[in-house]
Amino acid sequence: MSNKQTFILAAFSAAAISLASCSSDDYNPIYLVEAETQTALEGNQLQISIFNNEGEKYLIRGGKGNYTVSITDKSIADFRYDGDTLTYLPVSAGTTESIIADRSGNSYQLSVNVGNPQSIFTVTGIDATVIGGELTQNQTQALQNEITQNSPVKIGGRFELTYADKELSSGDIKIYPEATGGYSVGIFEQSRKYNENTGAGQVCIEATMAGTSAQTYTFFVTYLQQKTYRFQEDVTNQYKGTYPALEEAYRIYELKVEQ
Known part of the structure; x- marks a missing residue:
């Protein structure tokens, strides 16, 4: 065999070995999927409710396998890993x-991130419903416009609820009137109320804001789909004095929940 042939054969063999070596080390990045839903965790942020005694369960995917898991501060969160399921457990509020x-x-x-669970509702639309058999069409339209224009929270504003208990029945509320800027604070209670006529149940949020005016709000909550909700606020008493024929009036907030 000529020197040229020997060189070509050696070069080919080296390339083949190199290709095989790159292939064996070419693994997908490590990531997590929820154990129950098999949904991949987006990004590298994990929120755990401080009340979640069972922890958040995940399966590790990607990489080469034979995983090791560590956590920086076990006074905030701990973990259990049995070689299959990885469970993160809350210990105290904080980030690790x-x-x-x-x-x-x-x-x-x-x-x-370990903390109290939150629900953040961003306003995407505002509407009004008016009921009154003796109201004229012009009065009905005028009242609907007035209710929407007088909304204390505009499109882009939001309601932030931070729950103080495992049952998600009470906590603190922040109301942001606009997408940016300040907010008002208060406390809320969340319960299930039933219609006296139909017997249908609906989640109700009753909020009392801090301050000398002690503004109160009552929202009936409806889940729509794909993280969208509707808050219905009864504003009948606010407008009945101006419109005596008014029977019922509601301000409707269309919402998207962020978490």
Whole structure:
């Protein structure tokens, strides 16, 4: 065999070995999926309710396998890993870091945030419903416009609820009138109320805002679909003096929940 042929064969063999080596180390990044739904965790932020005694359960995917798990501050969160299911457990409010790694040097860093559960509702639309058999069409239209224009929360504003108990029955509320700027604070209670006529049940949020005026709000909550909700606020008493024929009036907030 000529020197040229020997060189070509050696070069081909080296390339083949190199290709095989790259292939064996070419793994997908490590990531987590929810154990129950098999839904991938987006990003590297994990929120855990401080009341979640069972913890958040995940399966590790990607990498080469043979994973190791560590957590920086076990006074905030701890974990259990049985080789299949990884469970993060809340300990106290705060933020810590967790690292998942395999033996080939692949790793995934996760920020674990433990705190009181929250619901953040951003206003995407405002409407009004008016009922009154003796109201004229012009009065009905005028009242609907007045109710929507006088809304204390505009499109882009939001309601932030921070729950103080495991049952999600009470806590603190922040109301942001606009997308940016200040907010008012208060407390709320959440319960299920039943219609006296139909017997149908509906979640009700009753909020009392801080301050000398002690403004109160009562919202009946309807779940729509895909993280969208509707708050219905009874404003009948606010407008009945101006419109004696008014029977019922509601301000309707269309909402998208962020968490």
